[in-house]
Amino acid sequence: YALTCHTDGSGFLRQVSAPSGSICTTYDAAPIVADSIQFTAQHPGSAVAYMPTGTSLYQITGRVPPVPVLFLVPGVTPAAEVARTERAMQDVPVEWVVYYSVDFSKDLPAVLQLQGGGVSDFLRFLQASYQRDDQDGLVVYRLKS
Numbered sequence: 001y002a003l004t005c006h007t008d009g010s011g012f013l014r015q016v017s018a019p020s021g022s023i024c025t026t027y028d029a030a031p032i033v034a035d036s037i038q039f040t041a042q043h044p045g046s047a048v049a050y051m052p053t054g055t056s057l058y059q060i061t062g063r064v065p066p067v068p069v070l071f072l073v074p075g076v077t078p079a080a081e082v083a084r085t086e087r088a089m090q091d092v093p094v095e096w097v098v099y100y101s102v103d104f105s106k107d108l109p110a111v112l113q114l115q116g117g118g119v120s121d122f123l124r125f126l127q128a129s130y131q132r133d134d135q136d137g138l139v140v141y142r143l144k145s
Helices: 030-042 055-061 079-091 109-115 121-129
Strands: 013-018 021-026 048-052 096-100 130-132 140-143
Touching: 013 030, 013 055, 021 030, 030 055, 030 096, 048 055, 079 121, 121 130
Parallel strands: 048 096
Antiparallel strands: 013 021, 096 140, 130 140
16 A cells, blocks of 8 residues: 655644655644754754654755764763764754654663653753754754853
C-alpha cells in the first residue's frame, strides 16, 4: 500500500512547506516542524539549535548545526559529551534553542530509569544560561544577555 501526504488536515502524514520544498511528516510532528521553519525565518542572523533531540529539523530547515553533538538523550549521553556541547553553545554563541525532545521511555524503558525522574544536566544548563521565551507554540530558550 502507499502512504499519502495530505494537505487537507486528514490522514497520518501531513504536508509542510520547507525552504527546499514540501515535505511529509507525521501528524504529531507537523505543527512543530511548521513552527520551527517559521521561527528560523524570523531570526535569520542568529545561531539556532534544535535540542536536545531535534536532529532532523536541521535538514528540514536547511540550517547548519552549530554544535557538535546533535542528539542528547538525558540520562544516556555521557556527561563529557553534554559538557562539550554546552561549551560549543557558549563559544558560537547559540542565541536560540528550540527545545525539541522525544520521549524514549516508552520504547526504551531503561532510559526512564537512567534519568531517575530528575532534571537533566542539559536542562539545568539551559535554565542557568538561557531564558525561556516560548514562541509560536514552541518551547524556546534565548541566551541571557
